[in-house]
Amino acid sequence: xxxxxxxxxxxxxxLIFSAGAWNYExxxxxxELALATLPADFGGFxxxxxxxxxxxxxxxxxxxxxxxxxxxxxxxNGPDHYFDLEDISLCGLTPGTLPPLxxxxxxxxxxxxxxxxxAFPTIDPQKDADHTRELDGFLPWAITEYFxxxxxxxxxxKAFKENGGTPxxxxxxxxxxxxxxxxxxxxxxxxxxxLHTTKHYNGWVGPNPKGYTTRTTIHGWIDGGYFRKTGGxxxxxxxxxxxxxxxxxxxxxxxxxxxxxxxYLEDGNKYVEPLYEMEKNGQLTGTEGKGMDGRPFLEGQxxxxxxxLGNIWYTAWKEAPEDTYLARQLQQRAADAADKK
Numbered sequence: 001x002x003x004x005x006x007x008x009x010x011x012x013x014x015l016i017f018s019a020g021a022w023n024y025e026x027x028x029x030x031x032e033l034a035l036a037t038l039p040a041d042f043g044g045f046x047x048x049x050x051x052x053x054x055x056x057x058x059x060x061x062x063x064x065x066x067x068x069x070x071x072x073x074x075x076x077n078g079p080d081h082y083f084d085l086e087d088i089s090l091c092g093l094t095p096g097t098l099p100p101l102x103x104x105x106x107x108x109x110x111x112x113x114x115x116x117x118x119a120f121p122t123i124d125p126q127k128d129a130d131h132t133r134e135l136d137g138f139l140p141w142a143i144t145e146y147f148x149x150x151x152x153x154x155x156x157x158k159a160f161k162e163n164g165g166t167p168x169x170x171x172x173x174x175x176x177x178x179x180x181x182x183x184x185x186x187x188x189x190x191x192x193x194x195l196h197t198t199k200h201y202n203g204w205v206g207p208n209p210k211g212y213t214t215r216t217t218i219h220g221w222i223d224g225g226y227f228r229k230t231g232g233x234x235x236x237x238x239x240x241x242x243x244x245x246x247x248x249x250x251x252x253x254x255x256x257x258x259x260x261x262x263x264y265l266e267d268g269n270k271y272v273e274p275l276y277e278m279e280k281n282g283q284l285t286g287t288e289g290k291g292m293d294g295r296p297f298l299e300g301q302x303x304x305x306x307x308x309l310g311n312i313w314y315t316a317w318k319e320a321p322e323d324t325y326l327a328r329q330l331q332q333r334a335a336d337a338a339d340k341k
Contacts, residue, residue, distance in 0.1 A: 021081065021195070028056050030302055031181075032235040038314065045174050051178050059182060059189065072133075077137050084199040146313070153176045153177040196269045213280065226295070
């Protein structure tokens with residue numbers, strides 16, 4: 001039995017690289033920098049040092065879910081961390097024509113695979129233990145769905161505060177917001193790591209006329225190995241590069257946030273080949289001289305992720321609709337309590 005379990009872990013090994021961007025320190029830094037972009041009145045309650053610490057800690061939560069090797073969790077969690085932009089053309093899609101609803105995209109992908117199986121790469125069942133190799137990843141949908149959950153959280157909190165919610169209800173609503181903010185930060189941070197937007201996520205695949213590395217170590221090196229070798233990554237030196245959080249243009253329109261998220265991932269994807277070029281040129285070795293050249297680029301991606309995250313948080317707060325249902329329930333509760341007096 002132990003041998004079988006160990007073999008299962010090995011089967012997951014090829015999949016795990018697609019599930020983590022940056023390491024914990026990198027994701028923590030993204031959330032910490034994003035918090036620095038928020039105004040003092042953000043959310044309508046005080047983001048105390050303890051709550052900020054919680055949001056920063058939660059940046060690592062989706063990677064901690066990977067500690068459980070059960071298929072159900074691996075199958076559900078893994079694809080939310082990446083999106084292979086190059087492969088959507090096999091479905092007849094472009095970034096501009098991606099459906100904003102997750103399962104509409106799954107349906108398009110399934111129909112395309114059924115109609116033209118020869119157009120898609122062959123899947124090795126031995127490397128598909130979690131049954132996700134037919135997928136292109138769901139990162140833009142995951143980020144957008146967390147944005148909607150955060151809007152809901154702000155709506156709930158406002159209803160409790162304005163319609164007689166108890167202190168416990170208000171505190172719990174605030175805790176829900178903190179949780180969603182923190183976990184969402186992981187996925188937005190994933191999107192700033194270029195290797196989470198590409199089929200070349202852990203070594204170049206397919207035609208390789210420029211001779212980029214095919215070693216399956218580059219992903220882990222970019223996530224954290226390079227930063228560890230070059231002194232680590234922290235928020236404080238990067239704070240001066242952050243701007244005040246702002247509403248994302250067009251997010252109030254149907255599908256608007258999804259479009260903004262896809263554009264964000266497209267921006268990351270355009271750096272995939274330059275990243276491989278830097279690796280080829282020795283700019284990502286972390287050694288003195290040329291080996292340090294990659295650090296400003298990777299720090300810049302951390303900053304981009306943090307700015308996008310702060311903007312998404314801010315937009316969710318500003319666009320949260322009134323929760324009329326909960327407001328009515330609370331008003332009725334207050335009326336019933338008054339009748340009993």
